[in-house]
Amino acid sequence: MSNNVSRYVRQEIFAGIGKEGQGKISKGRVAIIEMSSIGAAVANNLARAGVGYLKLIDGDYIEMAELQRQTLFTEEEAKNETPRAVAAAQYLRGVNSEVVIDPVISDVNSGTIDNLIEDVDLVIDATDSMEVRLLLNEACHHLKKPWIYGGTLASSGMTMNVMPGDDEPCLRCFLGDEYDAGGEQPTCATVGILNSAASIVAALQSAEALKILSDSDAVRKDLVTFDVWENYFDLVPVDKDPDCPVCGRQGYAFYGKVGSQTATMCGKDSVQVIPKKEVELDFEKYAEKLASQGTVKYTKYTLDFSDGNIDIKLFKNGRAIIKHVSDEKRAKAVYAEYIGL
Numbered sequence: 001m002s003n004n005v006s007r008y009v010r011q012e013i014f015a016g017i018g019k020e021g022q023g024k025i026s027k028g029r030v031a032i033i034e035m036s037s038i039g040a041a042v043a044n045n046l047a048r049a050g051v052g053y054l055k056l057i058d059g060d061y062i063e064m065a066e067l068q069r070q071t072l073f074t075e076e077e078a079k080n081e082t083p084r085a086v087a088a089a090q091y092l093r094g095v096n097s098e099v100v101i102d103p104v105i106s107d108v109n110s111g112t113i114d115n116l117i118e119d120v121d122l123v124i125d126a127t128d129s130m131e132v133r134l135l136l137n138e139a140c141h142h143l144k145k146p147w148i149y150g151g152t153l154a155s156s157g158m159t160m161n162v163m164p165g166d167d168e169p170c171l172r173c174f175l176g177d178e179y180d181a182g183g184e185q186p187t188c189a190t191v192g193i194l195n196s197a198a199s200i201v202a203a204l205q206s207a208e209a210l211k212i213l214s215d216s217d218a219v220r221k222d223l224v225t226f227d228v229w230e231n232y233f234d235l236v237p238v239d240k241d242p243d244c245p246v247c248g249r250q251g252y253a254f255y256g257k258v259g260s261q262t263a264t265m266c267g268k269d270s271v272q273v274i275p276k277k278e279v280e281l282d283f284e285k286y287a288e289k290l291a292s293q294g295t296v297k298y299t300k301y302t303l304d305f306s307d308g309n310i311d312i313k314l315f316k317n318g319r320a321i322i323k324h325v326s327d328e329k330r331a332k333a334v335y336a337e338y339i340g341l
């Protein structure tokens with residue numbers, strides 16, 4: 001292939017996109033919420049497809065048991081507990097240097113969401129938290145921003161485009177008024193997850209993202225639900241509910257509200273603690289302070305502390321993951337004792 005042939009030639013000769021569509025894609029700005037199995041795969045697809053700007057948002061680090069389904073990460077990174085956003089960005093910069101890759105190590109909550117998504121054209125949902133997803137649904141309704149819902153569990157998956165506009169249904173229109181985000185839901189920790197199911201959700205979201213960014217009229221209206229083990233693949237029409245609490249009655253349960261300071265983390269024996277206000281920590285000072293109480297090591301992004309009993313991973317903005325704890329009260333107490341923000 002000669003040098004003056006575009007690297008996106010296969011997309012440009014595809015009738016659905018063309019050169020004009022590719023031009024729009026290259027100016028597109030997308031935020032991906034969490035570098036999960038779905039998020040990492042979408043980031044890979046969109047970076048290769050030449051989306052102009054990708055914001056990779058994730059507050060977690062890589063673990064060995066995630067490599068079964070997370071395509072961008074290595075054993076070395078799992079051993080080092082590298083932040084997922086950082087590792088994904090490093091890999092994708094090597095894949096496509098034309099794309100601006102912006103890794104953001106952050107939790108997504110009502111205090112951070114505006115900053116995270118207001119400068120993008122489209123948001124990809126790849127979170128495993130229903131609370132974060134419902135917050136995103138409300139934030140995108142408020143900001144009139146399109147987003148693509150995507151979730152997977154065991155061998156099944158679901159995805160839906162949520163477009164702005166008075167006549168467009170939101171995710172809450174599909175879930176209904178009765179849906180309780182705090183209720184006992186099965187999680188990937190209790191029922192497992194197949195990498196193939198996550199790949200399908202990611203592939204469908206990636207295709208829809210290219211359609212939305214290139215202003216295609218082929219954007220899918222229906223919700224997709226499938227199960228690769230039970231052998232079904234269905235399209236489900238979602239109607240706008242005039243009485244929907246979010247897009248009908250314009251009431252928000254999460255957006256603009258003060259969120260919880262703690263959260264248990266899916267599939268991990270850990271609790272995350274968020275400080276009351278964002279700070280910029282000086283790890284050197286913290287390392288000095290904690291050195292008398294246990295072992296400390298730190299990198300540019302995280303500080304690890306252990307006293308043989310308690311393990312803490314502290315991030316620059318004061319957020320911490322307290323390991324081997326499932327009780328949120330206990331996690332808060334550990335945080336207050338050792339970090340004290």
Ligand SMILES: [Zn+2]
Nearest residue numbers: 170173244247
């Ligand atoms: Zn709605």
